[in-house]
Amino acid sequence: MKTEAKILLGLGTFFGLMCAVYWNWSLENAGGVMMFCGMLLCFIPGSYYWWWSRHMKPRTEDDPNATQAEGAGFIATFPGTSIWPFTLGMGAFFVVLALVFGIWFLVPGLFLVVWALFGGTAEGRRGGQH
């Protein structure tokens, strides 16, 4: 987990330096703000990973000498097939069409989005089954 943290913290540090040089030199705000936010976007997860890497149990994927047998067993729960991503996608589609063709597209759009939210949540509670 340390390498992952170092990548993000390293990128964030570079963005911070670049932001300082650019903002002071150009006095142009749009780019300065965007680079500053880029720095934060690296620092926030990066510092969390750093903190977590010091508190978590060592992982087999970070151990260069780990054998496959050490990592066997439970990995994660993965959902089976699900219709809800499709429902949510179609809902988002209609919501975007409402931006173009008229507000009434929000009716089917929001209906599908809300339906997918309830359906997907219920499916997740049942353990990722249909």
Place this chain on the structure above:
Amino acid sequence: MTDLLDPPVQLPPADEVVHGHDHDEHHGPTGILKWLTPTDHKIIGLSYTVTSVIMLIIGGIFAEIIRAQLATPNGTLVSLAQYNELFTMHGSVMIYLFAGPFAFGALANIMVPIQIGAPDMAYPRLNALSYWLYLTGAITMLSGFFTAGGAANFGWVAYAPLSNSVNTPGTGADLWIGGLLLTGFSAIFTGVNLCATIFYLRAPGMTMFRMPIFTWNMLVTAILILLAFPVLTAGLIMLYCDRHFGTHIFSVQGGGVPVLWQHIFWFWGHPEVYILALPFFGMATEILAVFSRKPVFGYKGMVFATLTIAALSLGVWAHHMFTTGVVLLPFFSIMSLLIAVPTGIKIFNWIGTMWRGEIWFSTAMLMAIGFVVTFLIGGLTGIYLASPPLDFFTHDTYFVVAHFHSVVMALVLAAMGGLYYWGPKITGYMLNERIGKLQFWFLFIGTQVFTFPQYALGLDGMPRRIAVYPHDPQWKWLNDWSTFGAILIGISTIFFIVNVAVSWKKYPAGDNPWDAQTLEWFTTSPPPHHNFYRLPPIRSERPTWDYNHPEHRSVAHGAEHAVVHESEPAS
């Protein structure tokens, strides 16, 4: 540490490794439901592959119409208004709907989990949602052609104030914005998914510095997606508010700043160039190593070059805006020129990978070599453009068009290489090599014939985005050659379609047809649900090679005391 000699550990079937709620998965839904409800990254990735290749063909047809129009100075094939729609949608389809989704939605989606030994992407349902947002975004954007005003026609960059409601009133422009919102969210979700998968689902022993270069590049791409795409989405919402809600963010009349759109757009747009390029760099690296029968030359240098490109990519956006006169020229020039250093490292490493290797000139290898050559041309002309005086001279001319078409055609070559290389793994069947080589030569020669005249035209002052041009014999001659090149590229695409049809389920591939190196070639072709029945010991960045060739194992990365090359003399 001699477990390299041990047989791989037999894992129980994947469903039992995973908390077993999906025992019915092997007999999952069939027919249309299989494609509507998948959460398996391989099925979603296949949907992405097919959709994005269709987008490549649609964008290619637009390109052929554009080149046919330009074959004569006063072409009358399309009207001036239609021409504007065509070049806008050609760029939009190729950038937003082909190159990006093909890289991180199609091949990365399928290959990254398998390359690191994961059972699936970290968020399978989010992955499915990404695909549906991409598909509906593509439909939204392209449906502009069926509206009364036609599709968006302000160029793929939608510069303010051309893109405001006065200058571009139609619904086509709104559909373009809406489609881009959807595909933008699709990209962001895929970026989240790739990061989480690579950080949390690697197999035991698969340390970060043993991941294949393709996976490394996809990780960096995913980080760049997360940095860049939200900026574009925010910009699009601002643009929509300007068009419909009477805000004045990008209009001078209300106190706004039109050039702010360019800042926002290119702050996304230049990292986007690397979001497009890095996945294809990764594909080419894999292919060059496998078909040279060597490990990647300078593995760590390659990784750090990729990270350096990512670091610099956030500080180069305004080199697209040199001629606006309001950007800090030296800063952006220096940063853009610096990008040449990590890219140069990559070029040397690719050559080093092939150097004294046993090169197997398969179609995939030819495509990868074609990529290196074409990308070098595009990259070097990019260095000229990073210099403000040269950019002032060539800005918005065909020189710029030729530069980025060299770059993106190199990416298309690598993409085709990726399809020939990984196609057998994804489908279980090989593509025909003879037709493939024919496709390569048409594509490679076509690309050069297509771009070289455009460099000359650009230096001669021909502006981009014009449907008619002055009667100048030399311009006509050069444009004719460029059109001829475009026809060759079109023929190469037809060869690809023919190849898919001819080889359909004809040449079974076996698990490891190329004697390849990385983990995806250890499983079956196509991989089973949840990807692996068993895993080899992972002691270097090429575990499958180590397992298949115990006498030529790689020097391990990271494990100082692990077994190294057997024949190495003791020191």
